[in-house]
Amino acid sequence: MTEIFDAIVVGGGPSGATAANDLALAGRRVLLLDRAGRIKPCGGAVPPRLLKDFDVPLEQLCARATSARMVAPSNKAVDMPVGDGFVGLVDREVFDEFLRARATSNGATRIDGTFEALERDAEGTAVIAYRPKGAPRGSEPIRVRGKVVIGCDGGNSAVARAALPANEKVPFVSAYHEVIESPPEGFRGFEGGRCDIYYQGHLSPDFYAWIFPHGDKTSVGVGSAVKGFAMRDAVARLREQTGLDAFKTIRVEGAPIPLKPRKRWDNGKDVVVAGDAAGVVAPASGEGIYYAMTAGRLAAEAAGTFLTTGDPAALKLARKRFMKLHGQVFMVLGMMQWFWYRSDNMRERFVKLCQDPDIQQLTWEAYMNKELVRKRPMAHVRIFLKDTGQLLGAVFSGRKREGAASGSM
Known part of the structure; x- marks a missing residue:
């Protein structure tokens, strides 16, 4: 038996x-x-709530990020400071x-x-x-x-x-990253306390690429659900454009990541x-x-x-x-991904939205607390109006382009 x-x-x-x-x-x-x-x-990002809920000691964090940088297709960068909190990073x-x-x-x-x-x-x-x-x-x-x-x-x-x-x-994206030796602080703008997220179609046509510092190591990766998209090549492009190709690769990993x-x-x-x-x-x-x-x-x-x-x-x-x-x-996040990640034009608008102080504050509060924030209802109203304005702007600009194209035929 x-x-x-x-x-x-x-x-x-x-x-x-x-x-x-x-x-x-x-x-x-x-x-x-x-x-x-x-x-x-x-x-490797974890919210402070995880440490509390699951009794994880601070010593398990290899770094703490105090800001995120969102990089648009135009290379316009928007910094989102966390404020009083932090994003924990684990290896x-x-x-x-x-x-x-x-x-x-x-x-x-x-x-x-x-x-x-x-x-x-x-x-x-x-x-x-x-x-x-x-x-x-x-x-x-x-x-x-x-x-x-x-x-x-x-x-x-x-x-x-x-x-x-x-x-x-179950829908999923394929994820691939390379763990490299971290560059010195300040190398081509690298900051050990900042997570960089790239919303650029040449790095991912439907998701994003990232550079997340882990102390003496850094994760450089990309995700995509597009079949046949060459993620290794995309990571190589990201490392080349940021200068991180000069640093030693420690290990590489890939896996499917479900999104529903x-x-x-x-x-x-x-x-x-x-x-x-x-x-x-x-x-x-x-x-x-x-x-x-x-x-x-x-x-x-x-x-x-x-x-x-x-x-x-x-x-x-x-x-x-x-x-x-x-x-x-x-x-809500599924709707965001479907709408904002579908083209470089929309990704550019999405990064622009991230400049808004209300969006930044509510984003970090929701991330760290793991629940939708309800204590500032007027901020939600303002965000809804701003999102709607961006959406309508995208729709009307798309119609104008279509009209111009048909008028030139």
Whole structure:
């Protein structure tokens, strides 16, 4: 008879490590199965609220950004100072391992290995087949049983493919970044306390490129959903235009990043997904760490309720609670991405909007607090009017161009 755990968590990124840690603290017998050595391409930005909500020590931050610079297609740059707060920056190689080690120290059993299949024993209990780290492909997998399985194995989740409806297509962008040695302070305008975001079609036709400092390292990356877009070439162009091609590349990483929560997170029986596997990366911004950890915690809570009551309906609570907390923000950000990122003309207008003090303040308040800000209603009214003016300006300028073109035929 194969060994049985209360919960098997597949994937040891921020979401999976959080789920495993919370369940272990609750006294559950937990297996954390992680494909060791995989690091997700990520700018590494985390809000201060994450440190508080998930008891993460300040020492895990490799840098603190106090401003962001938005760069338009025309190379016009708009600085957005954070104000009294900051954007924390983590190195995923270090941060993810901290979370995994913490889960282990609190009682989770950790195994480095690769998920291969979701099976069932004679009683219908979930069986996870995995290949241990170092074992050759094709070798006989090891099997363990779990009363509940939590899939936190990324945007291309094998657990989701095995357990959830196959007809749901989750939109995603492909992300690629190069971690390089940080240039000296002031090198061609480089600032270790500033995140630079490039809204330029030649770097990404539908998303953005970034330069995020991580202390002695810097992440230079790009995302795009356009099939066949050469992201390595785009990063090379960004490094060349900023002078960062002169600095040593430490490592490179790529992965799909989902941009819409799945409609279904559970199989109605004993499997629930979280993190990128559930699609909880914010549209427009691409922010994922805080949302992944939140989803991991909610999945752990739902799994704990299921283990106590035996009612599979409890697993639906993970998505229901997440969407109640963040669904409106995801909807607004999705609309922003669809509208502002579709052409260089619109990206230019978007960066221009970022000059507005009301937009800057509400952006940072919403980012750091992770909720829509309601305490300054008149600011929202002003922002709505400004957004509407920009939208109408784009529509009418487009019609004028079309009229001019037809008049010249």
